[in-house]
Amino acid sequence: MRRAVLSALLAHWRHNLLQLFTLLAGLALGTALWSGVQAINAEARASYDAAAATLDEGRLAQITGREGAVISQATYVALRRAGWAVSPVIEGDLGGVRLVGIEPLTAPRGVGPVSAVGDLTGFLGGVRQIFARADTLARLPAMAVRAVVSPSIAPNTAITDIGVAQGLLGRAGQIDRLLVAPVQPLNRAPLAQIAPDLVLVAPQTGSDVARLTDSFHLNLTAFGLLSFAVGLFIVHGAIGLAFEQRRAMVRTLRALGAPLRSVIWVMVGELVVLALLGGAVGVALGYGVAAALLPDVAATLRGLYGADVSGQLALRPVWWLSGMAIAVLGTGVAGAGALWSLARMPLLAAAQPQAGLVARGARGLAVTAAVLLALSGGLAVWGQGLIAGFAMLGALLIGGALAFPPMLAVVLGIGAARARGPVAQWFWADTRQQLPGLSLALMALLLAMAANVGVSTMVSSFRLTFTGFLDQRLASELYVSAVDAGQAAQIVGMADARVAAVLPVLEVERVVAGVAGGVPAQIYGARDHATYRDNWQFLQAVPQVWDVLARGGGVLVNEQLYRRAGLELGAMVGVAPGVSLPVLGIYGDYGNPVGQVILTETVFVAQFPDVVALRFGLRMDAGDVAGVRASLRDLGVAGGAMIDQAAIKAVSLAVFDRTFVVTTALNILTLAVAGFAILMSLLTLAAMRLPQLAPVWALGLTRRRLAALDLARTVMLAAGVAVLALPLGLALAWALLAVVNVEAFGWRLPMYLFPLDYLRLGGLALIAAGLAALWPAWRLARVPPAQLLGVFRHER
Amino acid sequence: MNVKVLVLCLMPCLMLSLQAVAQGFAGLGTAAGDFSNPLRGRVLQFPADHGAHPDFRIEWWYLTANMTGPDGTPYGLQWTLFRSALAPEEGAGWASPQLWMGHAAVTTRDAHFVAERLARGGIGQAGVTAAPFNAWIDDWAMAGPDFGNLRLTAAGAEFAFDVDLRAQGPLVLHGDAGYSVKSAAGQASHYYSQPFYALSGQLTLPSGDVAVTGQAWLDREWSSQPLAQDQTGWDWFSLSFDSGDKMMGFVLRGGQDYTSATWIAADGAVSALPDGAFSAVPLARSRVAGRDVPTTWGLRLPARGVDVTVTALNTQAWMATSVPYWEGPVVVSGSHTGVGYLEMTGYDD
16 A cells, blocks of 8 residues: 555656746755855864864963063973972964974973873884874974874874973973873972962953854854755755645545545655755755865955864764754655645545645734734843844744735735736736746745845944944054063163154053953053054043043043943943953954953053053054065064064955955855755646636737746846845844844944945846746746646536 | 773773773773783882882772771771773873872761762872872872881862871781782783771761861772773672781682682781682671672681671761772771771672
8 A cells, every 4th residue: 555655646746847846956955055064164163173182372371571671491390399280381473384382291281292192102213203194294394293183183183292392492491381180199389489470361252263153153153054044945845835736636536535644745755865965965965065165265264263174074974964964854844744734634524725825824824924023022122142133033034934925915916906907917927927937946045145245244244333343453664572571671772763753562461350350351552643543443431532531531442341341331340450441442453352441541550550552553654564574574573473464454455355256156156055955846836827817818918028027037036035034134244243243252343334246146146036937937938828728628 | 791890900990980091990991911911920019119110900909997986986098099090001191091090988877969070191190109108189188208207198079188197017918929820821910009007086076177087998900900800890898807917818709709818817817818718708798889799798717717707887888989999988896896998899780
């Protein structure tokens, strides 16, 4: 019996190969976008994890020299002999590769390389070993160490014994920092007594890099989710149609004695097989998408945040399994409704025509949409936390998409009421008639467009904000770091005569008191200079903020501190014991996880007399930069200690260009998927519409004219989608920038609008829809008259 | 299993847990032939032989002590410095193939505190000099003007000790003038002890500082040779009887157990006893760190009329170090009474 049911059900696909293709392609494309984005994210995260494990910078406290000064090996041994459980690390650049030297015996348990290294005898005995990924090893210069391929190590990083690293870097006896084990013995002598030049840096909660790049990944994840939603709409449409068309067959089968249970299970099995097939293809496609985009993503992250991500994609079981799971799950969600209604279908009920079914659903759609949109609005106003932010995003998108068909129906109703002339009236009526069959595809297009508008707005806003921020923060033409106070004095002496202004960067890290028991922050001393007055912009500030600051009448704080400590303008901030100053202004400090306070230079020097400026911003004409650089080099300043503002900006812009490559590629892909959905819907409708078109044709409208009207209809509907997608996309962008970003990172990105981009996107959507409609229209124009006549012959 | 056996054979207290370290200490990658081997008839030279022998693969300075507080409460203490060479040589700086490991412990009736240190040779973080004597790793040290007058310090996260050791008797050479055979096949080590230290000093415990006095026993041993493949662990006893006599005995467990013992009279006269003269039988076991370990033993040395029961002061004296083993103070009853220390390896199932 089951075999008969199976062969009957499969016969449907044999006769509707196109539908089968739609279903599989929709599943595959949705899964591809989802798993592609996931793959990129997973790869990048794995890279950070490896980096974090390599150094464990976040989890462990560290001891460093003041101002990054080198630690001597003798000091390390002195600390050990005083009871400090510390482990030395040296880092340096070896042929462009970051070389990390560690000491495996003292490294705290769980620090990556020790376990990665495994065999201590090999690591320390005989010919020493160096561990890195294969591609990193290939870039290392030839040397007398044994290369060991180790994929768990961070990209562009090589790990070896500290003794070997000191030799390779030409830094015998030197250590860059000490990892402090979490458990320390009793009776340790105080650090200040053994090594007064060293400072203990408390462990951080989460690495800087991870926190910064989270922002980027959040964007990608949102994109991936939206893409999958688009795919889901396609799948839902295809499955719904296939079930709808087989209602008659199911009724017949049941009338012939097939138990409902068998039919349902066979159909479930069929869906699972289809989901697995489509999912497998999708994961493979996603791998392709990820592999194509990953080098650009890696370049973006490296440039933007200094995070090293391997440009190579590893096939991780987690993401291909999750890709398959999401395909099956998506199919399940899409097919559940259809199966449910099939299971409840009365045996003798007629196979209902679609229109009635959808008409019944239209009101439900409108209600659901209204509820979701209200929920989204409520979450935006009252929601707290990242989860609420995402829930709001989801409710907004799905609500927006579901609201589309009812709204379009209203618009079409108005159009029909105003139509003059028989053809126009027929056109509007026919469009309304088609709406149910097309609405899923249109919703997919709507989601794709909204996602594109939202993500493009966010990325472009980010770019504008960030470059503006760079202009503000990097106002000086050249930045230079001195090794010690002596060199700093030399630099100032030389520069005073050569440049327009020397702006010292005075910095100290303190717990800022006064708010919620104290928050760690960087305190800066700023010289009263036009550079700051001209370039800095505030989110909020008192009038004449710079004048008040220069008088020592207050402090400036960054947005992170402002949000974290719940400060307001005028709130008092304790910057030193007994010294509290009011907040004068709040400035954006994008990408920085740490709170900041800015004092005027005189107040800073009075409070922190021991702090010597080792970094300087030099103002000068752009043409003088090369000459000053050369003079600094003569003073012994290393090339890496000088940062050219123009170079930074060039790098930043190059990075953003990479970002746009990624975003544009994803934009085009989602639009292509949505276009595909339209094409498939139209092709499916084409066959069913023949009985409706035949009478119109018989009344004198040529096939060409009918085809042209069909094309126009699709483009018109796409234009309607575009009109609605714009506000939805902007709402999405706002939610990402002002809600999710603040919840996730503690700073809000200002939102900018890019009308030209939206216009271009709208154009792309129309082109996608037009292209999708072209083939069905062409087929309609060529449909043999005999076939149209046949409609009358078979008329029941 | 092979790796485990090799590690066991190479160094009593170094077994396989932190695999990397254990492998390193075992020196598996190094040809055994490059290292020096103990020689029967080699006359030990002091103070030179108190120092390190980098041409041998393994070596230790192993001190255990039985002590009492002002109220008579018994305590046990362990301080051990192990040396393991990846190659039979000393090298400068990080290139040195010498690795060092320190273990310290304090045992009470109901608590056992353990700490461990690891260090590279060549950079000054750990080492041993013979005269003046100084054995150190990080802030732990056993040092003094000579081998008979030492100050011993160590600290962990929960405990510390700082005690003085005064030798009240001569050095004791085990086996054939310090050449101690470890298996029927002839593997051996150089092995001598100073079992006559009087101890006084202070323990720092979570409950506070405790002044202690007692007696300590220092073992010195170095070797390069693995034991026989079928030897899986050993039980080692150092006992100080109330009569003033002392006794060292061990059983190397294997297909054929191998035993050895040294009788040390109160005046320091030494007699070595051959394989089979000494026997140790487990009488009761305790569940320790997820395994069954014998913590009450029946010991017999008929040649000296010894028939005693040895009971752990604290059955849970498990050394949860990178290479775990059992080591703790014991109480002796039966034909003789006294105190001592018990070390057991190879019970990690």
